[in-house]
Amino acid sequence: MSHPTHKAKTTVPITDVLSVVLSKLPHASGKQWMKRNKPQASSAKTKREAHGSLDSDRIPVLSSSVSSTTTNTLATNNSSIPPSHSNRGSSNDLSNSSSDRRDGDFYDGIPSGSGNYLIVHYAAIVCPKANRWRVRSVVLYNSEQRIVELWCNRLTSDLRDQTRPKNLLLFLNPYGGKKNALSLYERFAKPLFRLAEIDVNLIITQRAQQIYDIVTSKSIVLENYDGLVCCGGDGTFAELFNGLVTRTMMDLGIDIKHPPYLPKPNIPIGVIPAGSTDTVAYCLNGTTDIKTSIIHIILGQHSGLDIAAVYDAAVVKTIETQPRPQLLKLYASVLSYGYLGDIAYDSEKYRWMGPKRYDYSGFKKFIGNRGYGGEIVVQLDRHGKQDPNDGVRCVDKCQRCQRAAWSGGNGSGSGMAEPPTESHVVRGKFLMVNGANISCACLRSPQGFSPYCHLGDGLLDLVIVRHTSLFNNLRLLLTMTSKTKKISDLPFVEIYRTREFRFTTQGITGAETTPVINASNNQHSKWNCDGEVLLETNIIVE
Numbered sequence: 123m124s125h126p127t128h129k130a131k132t133t134v135p136i137t138d139v140l141s142v143v144l145s146k147l148p149h150a151s152g153k154q155w156m157k158r159n160k161p162q163a164s165s166a167k168t169k170r171e172a173h174g175s176l177d178s179d180r181i182p183v184l185s186s187s188v189s190s191t192t193t194n195t196l197a198t199n200n201s202s203i204p205p206s207h208s209n210r211g212s213s214n215d216l217s218n219s220s221s222d223r224r225d226g227d228f229y230d231g232i233p234s235g236s237g238n239y240l241i242v243h244y245a246a247i248v249c250p251k252a253n254r255w256r257v258r259s260v261v262l263y264n265s266e267q268r269i270v271e272l273w274c275n276r277l278t279s280d281l282r283d284q285t286r287p288k289n290l291l292l293f294l295n296p297y298g299g300k301k302n303a304l305s306l307y308e309r310f311a312k313p314l315f316r317l318a319e320i321d322v323n324l325i326i327t328q329r330a331q332q333i334y335d336i337v338t339s340k341s342i343v344l345e346n347y348d349g350l351v352c353c354g355g356d357g358t359f360a361e362l363f364n365g366l367v368t369r370t371m372m373d374l375g376i377d378i379k380h381p382p383y384l385p386k387p388n389i390p391i392g393v394i395p396a397g398s399t400d401t402v403a404y405c406l407n408g409t410t411d412i413k414t415s416i417i418h419i420i421l422g423q424h425s426g427l428d429i430a431a432v433y434d435a436a437v438v439k440t441i442e443t444q445p446r447p448q449l450l451k452l453y454a455s456v457l458s459y460g461y462l463g464d465i466a467y468d469s470e471k472y473r474w475m476g477p478k479r480y481d482y483s484g485f486k487k488f489i490g491n492r493g494y495g496g497e498i499v500v501q502l503d504r505h506g507k508q509d510p511n512d513g514v515r516c517v518d519k520c521q522r523c524q525r526a527a528w529s530g531g532n533g534s535g536s537g538m539a540e541p542p543t544e545s546h547v548v549r550g551k552f553l554m555v556n557g558a559n560i561s562c563a564c565l566r567s568p569q570g571f572s573p574y575c576h577l578g579d580g581l582l583d584l585v586i587v588r589h590t591s592l593f594n595n596l597r598l599l600l601t602m603t604s605k606t607k608k609i610s611d612l613p614f615v616e617i618y619r620t621r622e623f624r625f626t627t628q629g630i631t632g633a634e635t636t637p638v639i640n641a642s643n644n645q646h647s648k649w650n651c652d653g654e655v656l657l658e659t660n661i662i663v664e
């Protein structure tokens with residue numbers, strides 16, 4: 123590729139190209155653009171809010187990149203569904219949008235549609251250590267307009283061959299995190315979706331559980347979309363996949379209360395982080411950087427993600443006619459009893475504090491924790507092949523997860539049939555019990571609960587922290603926030619890799635019920651399920 127002003131060689135794989143635009147002027151070159159849009163002091167706050175991503179690479183969106191296609195509308199007559207907004211519109215919408223101009227994300231002064239310049243917008247990893255991606259531009263020039271048009275047609279056709287979303291249904295939670303999801307969306311997601319010519323139907327939620335209700339409403343035609351995306355935190359993402367898996371069960375005629383198995387949805391889902399912790403986004407992308415997530419979504423990059431199912435263990439003993447226990451909830455990151463359950467329950471009262479509520483409740487519950495008794499029955503590989511401390515991290519194109527996906531996600535990670543298991547019983551008093559479906563790394567805890575836990579191998583890591591002394595609890599907290607130390611190194615922490623475990627506050631051995639805690643200790647905690655409180659205590663997780 124040759125540059126009009128200085129000679130440079132840039133190699134861009136077509137898989138990383140976001141859009142190509144013909145132009146009469148070479149204005150999309152990164153440096154010129156940076157000069158044009160020097161960060162304003164007034165916008166510094168918004169930038170900090172955007173997960174620390176500086177905006178030196180603002181994307182100019184040329185008016186030609188806004189096509190005149192009509193927007194998809196929700197095929198629904200459900201009055202509970204709020205009005206959707208579209209990111210598309212006429213070029214007038216674009217040039218007249220004062221807020222867009224104020225943010226500096228659009229530049230509408232470039233004549234385009236023809237010309238001697240071809241502007242190629244592409245995604246590039248700018249900080250491999252932090253896994254941060256940005257949009258860059260390169261400008262190609264030829265004195266013959268016909269040649270430039272040929273380039274444009276060729277690249278446009280190659281882009282069409284890429285498997286990328288064209289229509290997205292996007293749910294935005296304005297309530298989670300710092301309550302700034304809408305401004306983050308307007309500032310970062312909308313211009314990028316426009317640039318990539320993706321139609322977005324945006325639904326801003328008005329209440330909790332609304333995403334679940336919309337997605338499970340038969341009147342919405344999910345086939346109209348290439349993907350479902352949410353802009354929010356882990357709770358918002360949980361609503362989305364709980365709704366989608368339930369909807370898939372409904373479409374297949376599966377009993378959603380007692381499903382014999384969990385079907386895999388056909389439509390991919392994505393998350394744009396705008397919550398308080400954003401663990402799922404961090405584990406998927408290695409960062410909570412909002413632009414990186416949007417770029418991955420635009421480029422149609424996929425990875426498998428295990429979903430764990432929580433069943434009511436109390437019902438299984440009483441209803442013998444039921445083939446399966448009752449399904450309570452699905453989760454993607456962690457189910458946690460004890461300390462983190464207490465925090466989830468307590469911190470809801472202080473949501474007005476924003477993410478700081480976790481520090482406040484965390485301190486209160488740390489001081490007050492007396493441990494919780496219980497019995498855990500965990501199913502382990504009979505041959506002891508699943509080692510949660512094997513040192514194998516889940517990276518991009520992880521082989522372990524890919525093998526599990528090819529073998530139908532049987533969890534063995536080997537493409538073989540499900541290995542035989544045996545029950546292992548753990549009893550005692552615990553500071554917390556965690557079923558980690560992913561490493562649960564986040565900005566606060568760079569190693570997470572279990573750094574070698576995989577996103578899509580069909581297994582979860584059961585992390586058990588025994589109740590010991592206040593000093594040991596402090597050691598745990600320090601280790602959790604360390605960049606290098608793992609909590610599995612602590613002597614009062616046990617980790618088991620499994621497909622299934624059962625937790626009861628009272629041990630169940632066959633038909634007998636054996637109390638494992640004495641009367642003075644019989645207080646219960648709550649389960650924290652992807653950040654939301656689950657009221658049932660005795661559960662089975664698969």
Ligand SMILES: Nc1ncnc2c1ncn2[C@@H]1O[C@H](COP(=O)(O)OP(=O)(O)OP(=O)(O)O)[C@@H](O)[C@H]1O
Pocket residue numbers: 295296297298299300327328329330331332354355356357358359361396397398399400401652653654
């Ligand atoms: N409009 C709304 N009003 C009130 N609650 C809402 C609304 N939309 C969604 N919710 C609920 O808000 C809850 C919290 O949202 P979310 O999990 O995204 O943010 P968070 O808890 O701040 O972030 P994280 O889970 O990453 O820590 C979710 O359980 C969701 O059901």
